[in-house]
Amino acid sequence: MKRKYLAVLVVPLLLLGCGKNYKAHPGAVDTFDSKTYDTLLIAQAGLDEAKQQFAIGKLPPASKNVINGAGNAYNLLRDAWNGYRAVKTANASDPATEYVNQINALLPQVNQFIDDLTQLLGHKPKVQAFQPAMAWGGL
Amino acid sequence: MTLFDLLFFIGKTVLQIIEAKIAWKALNVPDAILSITSAAYAAYEAEVGQPLDPAKIKPFTAIP
Numbered sequence: 001m002k003r004k005y006l007a008v009l010v011v012p013l014l015l016l017g018c019g020k021n022y023k024a025h026p027g028a029v030d031t032f033d034s035k036t037y038d039t040l041l042i043a044q045a046g047l048d049e050a051k052q053q054f055a056i057g058k059l060p061p062a063s064k065n066v067i068n069g070a071g072n073a074y075n076l077l078r079d080a081w082n083g084y085r086a087v088k089t090a091n092a093s094d095p096a097t098e099y100v101n102q103i104n105a106l107l108p109q110v111n112q113f114i115d116d117l118t119q120l121l122g123h124k125p126k127v128q129a130f131q132p133a134m135a136w137g138g139l
Numbered sequence: 140m141t142l143f144d145l146l147f148f149i150g151k152t153v154l155q156i157i158e159a160k161i162a163w164k165a166l167n168v169p170d171a172i173l174s175i176t177s178a179a180y181a182a183y184e185a186e187v188g189q190p191l192d193p194a195k196i197k198p199f200t201a202i203p
Contacts, residue, residue: 025188025190026188026190026191027191028191033191034191037196041182041183041186041195042180043179044182045181046175046178046179047199048178049174049175049178050171050175053175058170059171071199071200071201072199074199075198078196078198081196082193114172118168121171
Protein backbone atom coordinates (compact mmCIF):
# COMPACT_ATOMS: atom_id res chain seq x y z
CA MET A 1 0.00 0.00 0.00
CA LYS A 2 2.83 2.34 0.87
CA ARG A 3 4.36 1.75 -2.53
CA LYS A 4 1.10 2.69 -4.23
CA TYR A 5 0.85 5.80 -2.10
CA LEU A 6 4.34 6.69 -3.14
CA ALA A 7 3.58 6.03 -6.78
CA VAL A 8 0.61 8.38 -6.76
CA LEU A 9 2.77 11.14 -5.40
CA VAL A 10 5.82 10.34 -7.44
CA VAL A 11 4.24 10.01 -10.90
CA PRO A 12 3.25 13.66 -11.27
CA LEU A 13 6.38 14.88 -9.53
CA LEU A 14 8.59 12.76 -11.70
CA LEU A 15 6.83 13.86 -14.84
CA LEU A 16 7.03 17.46 -13.77
CA GLY A 17 10.73 16.98 -13.28
CA CYS A 18 11.09 15.65 -16.79
CA GLY A 19 10.95 19.13 -18.25
CA LYS A 20 14.39 20.18 -17.11
CA ASN A 21 16.62 17.13 -17.09
CA TYR A 22 14.89 14.90 -19.53
CA LYS A 23 17.08 12.35 -21.29
CA ALA A 24 15.71 11.09 -24.59
CA HIS A 25 15.58 7.38 -25.27
CA PRO A 26 18.45 6.12 -27.43
CA GLY A 27 17.15 5.67 -30.96
CA ALA A 28 14.54 8.43 -30.73
CA VAL A 29 14.49 10.80 -33.70
CA ASP A 30 14.26 13.75 -31.29
CA THR A 31 13.04 14.70 -27.79
CA PHE A 32 9.45 15.17 -28.95
CA ASP A 33 9.50 11.63 -30.32
CA SER A 34 10.94 10.32 -27.06
CA LYS A 35 8.45 12.16 -24.83
CA THR A 36 5.50 11.04 -26.89
CA TYR A 37 6.82 7.50 -26.67
CA ASP A 38 6.91 7.85 -22.86
CA THR A 39 3.35 9.13 -22.85
CA LEU A 40 2.22 6.19 -24.94
CA LEU A 41 4.05 3.71 -22.69
CA ILE A 42 2.43 5.20 -19.59
CA ALA A 43 -1.01 5.36 -21.19
CA GLN A 44 -0.74 1.81 -22.50
CA ALA A 45 0.14 0.44 -19.05
CA GLY A 46 -2.65 2.46 -17.46
CA LEU A 47 -5.20 1.28 -20.01
CA ASP A 48 -4.14 -2.35 -19.66
CA GLU A 49 -4.45 -2.12 -15.89
CA ALA A 50 -7.82 -0.37 -16.19
CA LYS A 51 -9.08 -3.17 -18.42
CA GLN A 52 -7.96 -5.68 -15.81
CA GLN A 53 -9.62 -3.73 -13.01
CA PHE A 54 -12.78 -3.51 -15.10
CA ALA A 55 -12.71 -7.25 -15.82
CA ILE A 56 -12.60 -8.13 -12.12
CA GLY A 57 -15.36 -5.67 -11.26
CA LYS A 58 -13.28 -3.06 -9.47
CA LEU A 59 -14.55 -0.35 -11.81
CA PRO A 60 -18.23 0.45 -12.44
CA PRO A 61 -19.90 -0.54 -15.77
CA ALA A 62 -19.92 3.10 -16.91
CA SER A 63 -16.13 3.13 -16.88
CA LYS A 64 -16.14 0.97 -20.01
CA ASN A 65 -16.91 4.04 -22.12
CA VAL A 66 -14.18 6.04 -20.40
CA ILE A 67 -11.61 3.30 -20.95
CA ASN A 68 -12.64 2.74 -24.56
CA GLY A 69 -12.68 6.49 -25.20
CA ALA A 70 -9.20 6.88 -23.78
CA GLY A 71 -8.12 3.80 -25.73
CA ASN A 72 -9.44 5.35 -28.93
CA ALA A 73 -7.51 8.56 -28.23
CA TYR A 74 -4.45 6.42 -27.45
CA ASN A 75 -4.78 4.63 -30.82
CA LEU A 76 -5.07 7.93 -32.66
CA LEU A 77 -2.07 9.25 -30.73
CA ARG A 78 -0.14 6.12 -31.62
CA ASP A 79 -0.99 6.57 -35.32
CA ALA A 80 0.03 10.24 -35.25
CA TRP A 81 3.28 9.34 -33.47
CA ASN A 82 4.06 6.66 -36.08
CA GLY A 83 3.35 9.26 -38.78
CA TYR A 84 5.66 11.75 -37.07
CA ARG A 85 8.43 9.19 -36.85
CA ALA A 86 8.00 8.23 -40.51
CA VAL A 87 8.28 11.87 -41.64
CA LYS A 88 11.26 12.59 -39.39
CA THR A 89 13.06 9.42 -40.39
CA ALA A 90 12.68 10.31 -44.07
CA ASN A 91 13.69 13.94 -43.57
CA ALA A 92 14.93 15.11 -40.18
CA SER A 93 14.52 18.80 -41.11
CA ASP A 94 10.80 18.41 -41.89
CA PRO A 95 8.88 19.93 -38.95
CA ALA A 96 6.06 17.37 -39.42
CA THR A 97 3.68 20.08 -38.26
CA GLU A 98 0.53 18.15 -39.09
CA TYR A 99 1.51 15.27 -36.82
CA VAL A 100 2.78 17.55 -34.06
CA ASN A 101 -0.59 19.31 -34.04
CA GLN A 102 -2.44 16.00 -33.99
CA ILE A 103 -0.34 14.72 -31.09
CA ASN A 104 -0.78 17.90 -29.07
CA ALA A 105 -4.53 17.79 -29.66
CA LEU A 106 -4.83 14.17 -28.59
CA LEU A 107 -2.69 14.26 -25.46
CA PRO A 108 -5.27 16.03 -23.24
CA GLN A 109 -7.86 13.41 -24.18
CA VAL A 110 -5.60 10.63 -22.96
CA ASN A 111 -4.63 12.69 -19.91
CA GLN A 112 -8.25 13.13 -18.86
CA PHE A 113 -8.62 9.40 -18.39
CA ILE A 114 -7.71 9.05 -14.69
CA ASP A 115 -9.80 12.02 -13.62
CA ASP A 116 -12.85 10.63 -15.42
CA LEU A 117 -12.43 7.20 -13.83
CA THR A 118 -11.94 8.75 -10.40
CA GLN A 119 -15.13 10.76 -10.76
CA LEU A 120 -17.02 7.64 -11.83
CA LEU A 121 -15.92 6.01 -8.61
CA GLY A 122 -17.49 8.89 -6.71
CA HIS A 123 -14.26 10.47 -5.56
CA LYS A 124 -12.96 13.92 -6.13
CA PRO A 125 -10.09 13.71 -8.59
CA LYS A 126 -7.03 14.24 -6.47
CA VAL A 127 -4.70 12.13 -8.55
CA GLN A 128 -3.11 13.82 -11.50
CA ALA A 129 -1.53 11.08 -13.52
CA PHE A 130 -0.92 11.19 -17.26
CA GLN A 131 0.16 14.79 -17.28
CA PRO A 132 3.36 14.52 -19.28
CA ALA A 133 2.25 16.80 -22.08
CA MET A 134 1.32 19.62 -19.77
CA ALA A 135 4.29 19.00 -17.52
CA TRP A 136 6.54 19.18 -20.52
CA GLY A 137 5.10 22.49 -21.57
CA GLY A 138 2.78 21.13 -24.24
CA LEU A 139 5.62 19.19 -25.77
CA MET B 140 20.19 4.21 24.76
CA THR B 141 18.28 4.82 27.97
CA LEU B 142 14.79 3.53 28.72
CA PHE B 143 13.49 7.04 28.20
CA ASP B 144 15.10 7.19 24.73
CA LEU B 145 13.54 3.87 23.84
CA LEU B 146 10.07 4.93 24.99
CA PHE B 147 10.44 8.25 23.20
CA PHE B 148 11.42 6.45 20.00
CA ILE B 149 8.47 4.04 20.23
CA GLY B 150 6.04 6.89 20.95
CA LYS B 151 7.36 8.95 18.07
CA THR B 152 7.11 5.99 15.68
CA VAL B 153 3.52 5.29 16.72
CA LEU B 154 2.60 8.93 16.17
CA GLN B 155 4.23 8.87 12.73
CA ILE B 156 2.25 5.77 11.77
CA ILE B 157 -1.01 7.39 12.92
CA GLU B 158 -0.13 10.55 11.03
CA ALA B 159 0.64 8.56 7.87
CA LYS B 160 -2.68 6.70 8.16
CA ILE B 161 -4.62 9.94 8.54
CA ALA B 162 -2.81 11.43 5.54
CA TRP B 163 -3.49 8.30 3.53
CA LYS B 164 -7.23 8.38 4.30
CA ALA B 165 -7.37 12.08 3.45
CA LEU B 166 -6.12 11.30 -0.03
CA ASN B 167 -9.27 9.26 -0.60
CA VAL B 168 -7.89 7.57 -3.69
CA PRO B 169 -9.71 4.40 -4.80
CA ASP B 170 -7.62 1.25 -4.97
CA ALA B 171 -8.49 0.72 -8.63
CA ILE B 172 -7.06 4.12 -9.52
CA LEU B 173 -3.97 3.50 -7.41
CA SER B 174 -3.46 0.25 -9.21
CA ILE B 175 -3.69 2.01 -12.58
CA THR B 176 -1.30 4.80 -11.65
CA SER B 177 1.14 2.34 -10.08
CA ALA B 178 1.17 0.25 -13.26
CA ALA B 179 1.67 3.38 -15.34
CA TYR B 180 4.53 4.55 -13.16
CA ALA B 181 6.16 1.11 -13.20
CA ALA B 182 5.99 1.07 -17.00
CA TYR B 183 7.59 4.49 -17.20
CA GLU B 184 10.27 3.63 -14.65
CA ALA B 185 11.19 0.41 -16.42
CA GLU B 186 11.84 2.25 -19.67
CA VAL B 187 13.96 5.14 -18.45
CA GLY B 188 17.20 5.11 -20.41
CA GLN B 189 16.12 2.14 -22.52
CA PRO B 190 16.27 2.33 -26.32
CA LEU B 191 13.07 3.46 -28.01
CA ASP B 192 11.24 0.44 -29.34
CA PRO B 193 8.11 1.26 -31.37
CA ALA B 194 7.03 -2.40 -31.21
CA LYS B 195 6.33 -1.94 -27.50
CA ILE B 196 3.53 0.49 -28.30
CA LYS B 197 0.71 -1.88 -29.13
CA PRO B 198 -2.73 -0.88 -30.38
CA PHE B 199 -5.52 -0.71 -27.83
CA THR B 200 -8.31 -3.25 -28.17
CA ALA B 201 -11.63 -1.92 -26.92
CA ILE B 202 -13.63 -3.65 -24.19
CA PRO B 203 -16.55 -5.31 -25.99
